[in-house]
Amino acid sequence: MENKKRIYMDYAATTYTKPEVLSEMLPYFTEEFGNPSSIYSLSRGTKRAIDLARERVSKAINADASEVFFTGGGSEADNWALKGVAFANKKRGNHIITTKIEHHAILHTCEFLKKNGFEITYLPVDKEGRISIEDLKNAITDKTILVSVMFANNEIGTIQPIKEIGEICREKKIYFHTDAVQAVGHEAIDVKEMNIDLLSMAGHKFYGPKGVGALYIRKGVRLDNLVHGGGQERGRRAGTENIAGIVGIGKAIELANSDLESERIRLTKLRDKLIEGLLKVPYSRLNGPLNKDRLAGNVNICFRFIEGESILLLLDSNGICASSGSACTSGSLDPSHVLLAIGLPHEIAHGSLRLTLGASTTEEDVDYVLEVVPKVVKRLRDMSPLWDDFLKKGDN
Numbered sequence: 001m002e003n004k005k006r007i008y009m010d011y012a013a014t015t016y017t018k019p020e021v022l023s024e025m026l027p028y029f030t031e032e033f034g035n036p037s038s039i040y041s042l043s044r045g046t047k048r049a050i051d052l053a054r055e056r057v058s059k060a061i062n063a064d065a066s067e068v069f070f071t072g073g074g075s076e077a078d079n080w081a082l083k084g085v086a087f088a089n090k091k092r093g094n095h096i097i098t099t100k101i102e103h104h105a106i107l108h109t110c111e112f113l114k115k116n117g118f119e120i121t122y123l124p125v126d127k128e129g130r131i132s133i134e135d136l137k138n139a140i141t142d143k144t145i146l147v148s149v150m151f152a153n154n155e156i157g158t159i160q161p162i163k164e165i166g167e168i169c170r171e172k173k174i175y176f177h178t179d180a181v182q183a184v185g186h187e188a189i190d191v192k193e194m195n196i197d198l199l200s201m202a203g204h205k206f207y208g209p210k211g212v213g214a215l216y217i218r219k220g221v222r223l224d225n226l227v228h229g230g231g232q233e234r235g236r237r238a239g240t241e242n243i244a245g246i247v248g249i250g251k252a253i254e255l256a257n258s259d260l261e262s263e264r265i266r267l268t269k270l271r272d273k274l275i276e277g278l279l280k281v282p283y284s285r286l287n288g289p290l291n292k293d294r295l296a297g298n299v300n301i302c303f304r305f306i307e308g309e310s311i312l313l314l315l316d317s318n319g320i321c322a323s324s325g326s327a328c329t330s331g332s333l334d335p336s337h338v339l340l341a342i343g344l345p346h347e348i349a350h351g352s353l354r355l356t357l358g359a360s361t362t363e364e365d366v367d368y369v370l371e372v373v374p375k376v377v378k379r380l381r382d383m384s385p386l387w388d389d390f391l392k393k394g395d396n
Contacts (some may be wrong), residue, residue: 005319007365011297011358012154012182013323017248018207018359024251025209028244036241037232046243053250057214060253061199062190069215069233070246074181074202075105076226077215080237081177081198082109084223085146086118089175093143099123099131100341101158102150106179107337119143127342128289129158136168146175151183151199155338155354156288157298159187166195175221181205181213185256186264186295197221201253203245207359208252212245267296267357270366274299274355277370281377287339287352297357302344305387306351306380314376315353320369323354347386 017025034043036050051065058065071077086096098110100122110120121139123131131149140147147169152159162178169176177198180189184199185206191199199216203209217223217236229238268291275286283304288294303311308324315322324336335349355369381387 008321009355010321010323012356014204015207017209021208021248021251025244025248028247049247053246056250056254060257062192063216067216069236071213071215073213074200077200077213078105078179079109080215080226085175086113088222088224089145093145095119095141095143096146097121097139098148101125101153101338125341129153129156129342133164144174148177151178151180152295154182156300157295158288159293163194170195203249206252206256209245209248212242212249264296270357274366281374299355301353302348303351303377305384308352310380311353318372324352
């Protein structure tokens with residue numbers, strides 16, 4: 001019999017669109033449908049709506065409205081930042097620095113750039129997923145044109161020392177991009193104070209719609225266009241604007257930033273309770289920092305002697321939606337590149353569970369997960385020959 005209960009704990013993969021956001025979007029699917037590039041009055045309304053959304057996004061990260069450009073999502077923003085800087089600045093240098101734990105939107109773009117004559121340095125991370133500032137300094141050469149380091153990791157929640165990275169890049173006159181898809185709407189971000197030159201975000205990570213994102217481009221950054229065609233987005237990104245989506249990301253980021261600190265405190269308490277409870281399961285380990293420098297809603301635990309995919313299927317049958325890592329690689333049988341980068345062996349990395357909390361998560365939800373997960377782990381271990389071998393060796 002199917003379990004009717006549903007506990008959603010995969011907010012890092014995506015969030016629902018809040019009713020207030022949808023309400024503001026709806027008119028732009030129907031009566032307010034004018035093309036912003038046209039000159040009649042129907043279009044002036046849609047142009048004003050885009051301008052308002054741009055102001056809301058820029059205010060949330062302390063940028064100027066003229067520095068915000070809307071995209072089709074976070075992956076497009078990442079691609080534009082890296083390819084745009086690389087090709088616009090290749091006469092100055094061909095070296096790009098990133099990390100081993102970036103999202104695949106960054107890693108695969110770097111692979112593409114490598115095939116096109118660019119050199120890529122992948123910084124290692126420590127056992128909690130942080131880069132070393134010394135490693136960054138040592139990696140910089142006179143050919144370095146860009147450093148791209150994610151603000152917070154999508155799998156293990158580690159927050160990087162963004163301000164320090166920005167200071168080094170500004171001092172060396174190197175562009176600094178951060179993939180802030182997991183951080184925007186959840187962590188306080190000030191692009192000026194943090195010396196960020198380019199920043200990517202995606203609306204569906206903070207209760208906005210899917211299919212819309214933004215790239216912050218600091219004034220003066222040399223950047224080639226990624227999408228060519230019309231003159232939309234002040235000639236920087238062609239294509240008739242996704243007006244409803246843009247309205248949605250603007251409203252969503254305004255809502256997220258209005259209660260950012262109180263929600264962060266609430267989720268941190270729930271997260272810590274969940275971590276404490278899950279670590280009582282024998283042969284489990286937390287991935288990423290214990291509390292400091294960790295996203296408030298992120299929990300990533302490895303359970304030895306079982307497969308992450310099996311955990312997910314049994315949790316789903318108990319009404320719990322979770323993941324074993326990035327939503328973009330959930331169909332892959334390979335262990336997480338992030339978990340391997342922090343030093344976990346393949347067999348342990350395979351047994352990872354990511355639970356990410358959000359706006360609708362309650363203490364009752366956490367209690368239910370803490371009731372179900374240990375039973376699921378025990379059931380899977382009872383069926384595991386690895387567990388059986390381990391117990392036999394332990395008895396000898």
